[in-house]
Amino acid sequence: MVQTRPIVIPSPPFLLGQKGDCPLFPSLFLLVVKPMPPRLRQRQAGSPFWRLPPLGLLLLIILLSAGSSASAGLGKRQPAPCGPPALNGLVTCGGYGVGSDRSPRLGHNLDRSFTPASILKIVTALAALEILGPDFRFATRFTVNTQGDLFIQGFGDPLLDSEEVLVIVKSLQALGLSQVHDLILDDSAFRLSAMGAGNDGTLNPYDAANGALAVNFNTINVQVMADGRVISAEPQTPTLPLMAEAGRHLAPGMQRINISQAKDRVPRYTGQLFQALLAKNGIQVQGAIRTGTTPAGLAPLLVHRAREPLVEMVRAMLRYSSNYIANQLFLTVGASRYDYPADWPKARRAVQNFYKTRLPKVAPFLHLEEGSGLSRKNTVTPAAMLAVLEAFRPFADLLPEKNTQRIKTGTMEGVYSLAGYLTSENGLESFVIILNQRKNSREAVLERLKRGL
Structure with missing residues (x-):
């Protein structure tokens, strides 16, 4: 059940x-x-x-x-x-x-x-x-190669948020995953050369770009402190390096921002979130976070179905x-x-x-x-x-x-x-x-x- x-x-x-x-x-x-x-x-x-x-x-x-x-x-x-x-x-x-x-x-x-x-x-x-x-339930596939790289292959799950990522991490832990070399993000299931019609590419949350592998709706919720520090504004999401970069010019207070205007931020955000929650549960990412394509012929370690x-x-x-x-x-x-x-x-x-x-x-x-x-x-x-x-x-x-x-x-x-x-x-x-x-x-x-x- x-x-x-x-x-x-x-x-x-x-x-x-x-x-x-x-x-x-x-x-x-x-x-x-x-x-x-x-x-x-x-x-x-x-x-x-x-x-x-x-x-x-x-x-x-x-x-x-x-x-x-x-x-x-x-x-x-x-x-x-x-x-x-x-x-x-x-x-x-x-x-x-x-x-x-x-x-x-x-x-x-x-x-x-x-x-x-x-x-x-x-x-x-x-x-x-x-x-x-x-x-119908969306799927996200997790595959490990012989070098110990973990491939995350997305198929457009719109509800892949921090809480869902934690569920995935615990499932990987239960399957015996103890360490990862490179964390490789595979968003090849969507080929979107441009944003959807009507999307004006602003930093507002309503303009967040679609994609095959994105977390938290391609938005970051941060709290900008009076001294300029930027921290996560929600308990289920750890403070990530990208948050300081995305929030450094914002006024103090709680801010939700769309990170998809800069395309490189989408995989960085996804990778940093997985890396942080993997580490929090004893699974260290020893190599780099990068994009790539899941090798054909490898059986997935986990096929996660949307909640x-x-x-x-x-x-x-x-x-x-x-x-x-x-x-x-x-x-x-x-x-x-x-x-x-x-x-x-x-x-x-x-x-x-x-x-x-x-x-x-x-x-x-x-x-x-x-x-x-x-x-x-x-x-x-x-x-x-x-x-x-x-x-x-x-x-x-x-x-x-x-x-x-x-x-x-x-x-x-x-x-x-x-x-x-x-x-x-x-x-x-x-x-x-x-x-x-x-x-x-x-x-x-x-x-x-x-x-x-």
Whole structure:
């Protein structure tokens, strides 16, 4: 029996808008920050705990616009400009729908394409759950050669955090590993020549790069002391040499930073964490930490399976809007269909082909550049989103609960969306609201739709 432990993930991405995508405000550029502490745990019925230590206050700045026009059902996809307003001006550039995509009871601009922001994670989640399976668990392989080098081969486990690394170290210790020559990190399962679309490469945690072998979501949580010393801000993570380097120019206080902007820091961080926890448990790394490829033909000493099945990763991804988890799943779906190494084109092709088979009427109206919703090149029609929600109905409980409703939000500069299920006398009814406009009126639109049920 596998023992479940708490899922620990950093704050979900602060959503960063891009300029030049809005026909009304082409030069507008604002930063949108969604508040969320860096690590989370909360008890759910039948689920593990989710811890949520405090991080501090974050700011939400907003607004932009893009287009639509009125129609109903899954017809020909129509681009901007915006059509007529709806709901007494609450919707100036957007669309909404309630009910089945085949016969929506309420709708506006159902066949126009809009930038969806994070509600796109539902599209990614359905593909991952049906392609990989709810019980899928990520693997990380550990292999030792005749020289005593330990190879760590990653396959994209998004929950490979400090606590999980400690579990791995204890497993290696139990298997008789007592010393290591070189520690060799193998991230060859992902071939990512560039960051995902919509990732601006900043030091903010929401821009952490994806990869086959990364720990703690490619972020470091440090405490910068008044005297300039930099120490780990969490008990499960030892203070590592990279922390002093990454935090030396930061203001005093607790800081979570993305270390993936400098590519060499990712393997250094992973290697230093494994080295420190191996040493703490009596396994000394006598040689260097370096990158390399696991030799073919060597049987692994240990194949470690992620502590949580995919369904729980999806729950965390949707509840806390983790862009990092979303794109780890997106890339893994691509590799599962078209083999490793995973890359962005394989992921896009796999998800698109999945929908061509699973929901053939929807596929022409879904365009995914990446799996999280960060890219403004992602587009979806409200009618297509209703179809995805109908297919996602068996997994409705994975969506965040809000006042007995199951709702996923999406927020970027000038993009305000809601999608999920409203409670009616007939049970749960699918709904979607996508606004590509300056005013964030999505809650008011939702209230109007609820009154129309």
